[in-house]
Amino acid sequence: MDEPLRLRPRLEPPLASLVQAGSFLHALVDALGSPLNVLLPEQAAENARRFRSVYRAHHLAGRVHFAHKANQSSALLRRLAAEDPAAVGVDVASLGELRHALGSGFTPDRIMATGPKDPEFLWLAARTGVTVNLDSRHELEQLAALVRKYGLPRVDVLLRLSGFEAADREEPGVRLRSRRSRFGSSVGEVDELLTTVERHRDAIELTGTAYHLDTTGVAEKVRALERCVLVMDECRARGLAPRVVDIGGGFGTGYLADAAEWEHYLSALTEAVLGTRPALTWRGHGYGLRNEGGTVRGNAALYPAYRAIAGPDYLAELLTTPAPALGRPAADLLLEHMYDLCAEPGRALVDQCGLSLARVLDVRRTGEGDHLVRLGLNAGDMSLEEHGVLVDPVLLPRDGAEEGGGTGPVGVYLVGNLCLEADLITRRKVFLPRLPRPGDLLAFANTAGYAMDFHAHHAQRQPLARTVAAVEEGGAWRWCLDEDYWPIPHSGGEFA
Ligand SMILES: Cc1ncc(COP(=O)(O)O)c(C=O)c1O
Structure with a gap:
């Protein structure tokens, strides 16, 4: 079995508490569709x-x-x-x-x-x-x-x-x-x-x-x-x-919670490029590193x-x-x-000002045995990968069940909603606490800087993400559409 290489996101309050608010986030995506951006x-x-x-x-x-x-x-x-x-x-x-x-x-x-x-x-x-x-x-x-x-x-x-x-x-x-x-x-x-x-x-x-x-x-x-x-x-x-x-x-911005996970991932990537451990990436992608006669050359474009x-x-x-x-x-x-x-x-x-949500549409296995998780968003909607930022999404189960259970940690490739080979949300195998199910959500944390709308496009007439502004008040989350937000309390375009 693959060693579950985690790259857990750095989550500070209030983003940490937003990621915990699974039923609130599910209700938002039910109402406004996938993908969805939430800003703080x-x-x-x-x-x-x-x-x-x-x-x-x-x-x-x-x-x-x-x-x-x-x-x-x-x-x-x-x-x-x-x-x-x-x-x-x-x-x-x-x-x-x-x-x-x-x-x-x-x-x-x-x-x-x-x-x-x-x-x-x-x-x-x-x-x-x-x-x-x-x-x-x-x-x-x-x-x-x-x-x-x-x-x-x-x-x-x-x-x-x-x-x-x-x-x-x-x-x-x-x-x-x-x-x-x-x-x-x-x-x-x-x-x-x-x-x-x-x-x-x-x-x-x-x-x-x-x-x-x-x-x-x-x-x-x-x-x-x-x-x-x-x-x-x-x-x-x-x-x-x-x-x-x-x-x-x-x-x-620091995207990852743990320095050791990052360093471990980088050395594992080098080993995978050299072929001394199983591939960590889709079709052996090296993020700029390559194996030249047993020596790693190039610079990691990360x-x-x-x-x-x-x-x-x-x-x-x-x-x-x-x-x-x-x-x-x-x-x-x-x-x-x-x-x-x-x-x-x-x-x-x-930093720590928002996240991007995607609904899991389909989970299947390739002939080579890899798990492909197809999401209701594409690489333009959530472009951390485009910016060379490697960080795990957080799994938000549909039914509020605990993250783990069932299969245990599993490595998956996240693919987008375009009919395009290159539409990969990440080109690396991402380890999740269990195999996702259709209807679950994945939350990509800390996407407010360049990753939520910089590369978004209308290809295939797939929907552009709606964006909402959210605030935590007295332990409950309130929200309104981004375009309706004004920084004055209790006005017409007020948080719902
Ligand atoms: C002139 C100028 N100022 C500020 C920025 C923001 O840079 P960053 O998002 O890395 O802080 C940029 C980014 O391209 C820039 O060109």
């Missing part, structure tokens, strides 16, 4: 407060901006809009997100427009007075031209920088490039960029610098932060008056699903790490210059 807007507000408490510990001013791209929900945005306006804002990366943020109660001073922008997005941002985080010199020129052409108010802008490199004095003889990015202007071209800013001073006001690095490496991020501060010094020497450093997102330090704790680590050239902690650099800090957490801000 109160937890998003709590996460924003945790980020802000790290700012406070370092006496730093500035907002935490939720990176809207992580989730399309209205409830999350409206709940965050109800937080302290000086503390919480939103980062929007499209015209649609900007419209949604404005309509959810965010005033323009709390909105940061990031990413590459089309003219309509730039126009609405400028028209309403949103801060524009400029992706390139070309975008700067475009924005200035729009402001002049349509008589728009002067726009606050940040310069997003990229291509940070270790200075020679830091590590003599070593040219350390940071992760390459398609976005932002190269820090090597800052002089030209500032000349362009000066030329357009009638249309824009430079209020800061920014970066977003898609890496877990703290050292790389502190180097980028330090360069931003140095560039701001240069700005001040030229008579400009920037006052905020935007450090982007990427604070991460998110570090167990993380001892993530979210606000990661921010705290970043702020206390000494800057490579100036030698002082990053927080001190900001404080000495009296610069505000702006962070844009996406995934980490919606």
